Amino acid sequence: MKSKETFIYGILLGVLGIVLFSSKAVMVKLAYQYNIDALSMLLLRMLFAFPFYMVIAYIYRKEQKEDVQKKDYLWLVFFGFVGYYLASYFDFVGLTYIKASLERIILFVYPTIVLLFNKLFLKKPITKLQKLAILITYTGIVITFGSEVSVSGDNTYLGGFFVMLSAITYASYLVGSGWLIPRFGVMRFTAYAMLVSCVCVFVHYGFFFKTEIFNYPWQVYVLGLCIAVFATVIPSFLVSISIKLINSSNxxxxxxxxxxxxxxxxxxxxxxxxxxLQVIGTLVVISGILLISKSKKS
Incomplete structure (x- = not known):
């Protein structure tokens, strides 16, 4: 019974983390109204998030669940680079071309990619329950966004391409985090991976951008802080804890x-x-989540 309660707890934390992460797309679109480019917005996100991760990394510097080898640190750097630097950058670029709702339906392919990566690289089977839950949630997504997907113009295709790249890179991070979290510990792994991502963004901006980052309206910085705290720092830990409790496939x-x-x-x-139709689709998606919650083991 205790394991079942832990599994439900992991699902609730995962849902909260996902909802907070989802708020990022809306806040980014609000920021774009002030004519800020994708890389500058990403820089603000990471600048505000960086101190939080530094403090957390220091506090949990001794957290370690298993023997960590040098190659594990290399993998951590790799997944930090791919999962939150590349995935975030591709997503921010995509959002300059397409609306937030369309971005989410394209990005939602990453759950299937996670299951496929887990099967290909970690030899984890896809259970019948997971297949059914995926089918139900996809049906809900199609119902919800069916009227939203209207592709018109080359820029929309370009935006969709970047968001698809974001889905693939983020899926690889989720798979890697499910493998590395038990070795580093939740807080330590998440803080280290995010610090890697922050440094990658800083280097990218330093080499390729010459614009002044402090010349935007005050609303941009408020949105940047909100994205950093509520759509980056808090959900990054919630997602890591959830993956630890229920595994990356679930x-x-x-x-x-x-x-x-x-x-x-x-x-x-x-x-x-x-x-x-969107309300109906929402209920269908929730039913898929409730179905996976009936699983008795992660």
């Missing part, structure tokens, strides 16, 4: 709540409309 299934939360936030803050 986390990939409950990630179906992400696009739904995005469209709800878009309705509230971006004045996008919410239709009856």
């Amino acid at each position: 986390f990939a299934v409950i990630a179906g709540i992400g696009p739904i939360s995005t469209i709800i936030l878009a309705v509230i803050f971006l004045n996008e409309s919410l239709t009856t």
Whole structure:
């Protein structure tokens, strides 16, 4: 019974982390109204997040669950580079071309990629329950966003391409984190991986951008701080804890709540409309999440 309660707890933490992560797309779109470019917005996100991760890395510097070897640190650097630097950069670029709701439906392919990566590289089978839950959540997504997907113009295709790259790179991070978290510990792994991502963004900006980062309206910096705290720092740890408790494959299934939360936030803050079909689709996605919660083991 205790393991079942732990599994449910992991699902709830995962859902909260996903919802907070989903708020990023809406806040980024709000920031783009002030004519800030994708890399500068990403830089602000990481600048504000960096001190939090430094403090957490120091506090949990001795946290270690298993013997960590040099190659594990190399893998950590790799997944920090791919998972939060490349994935975030591709996503921010994609959002300059497409709306937040369309970004989420494209990004939602990453749960399937996680399951495939787990099967290919970690030899983890895809269970019948996971397949059914994925089918249900995808059905809900199709219902919810069916009326939203209207591709028009080369820029929309380009934006979709970048978001797809973001989905692939983020999926690789989730798979890698599921493997490395038991070795480093949740807090230590997450803080180290995010610090790697922050440094990558700083280097990228330093080499390729010459614009002044402190010349934007004050609203941009408020949004940057909110993205850093509520859509980066807090959910990054919630997701890592969730993956530890329920594994990356099950986390990939409950990630179906992400696009739904995005469209709800878009309705509230971006004045996008919410239709009856979208409400129905939301309920279908939630049913898929409830189905995976019935699993008795992670």
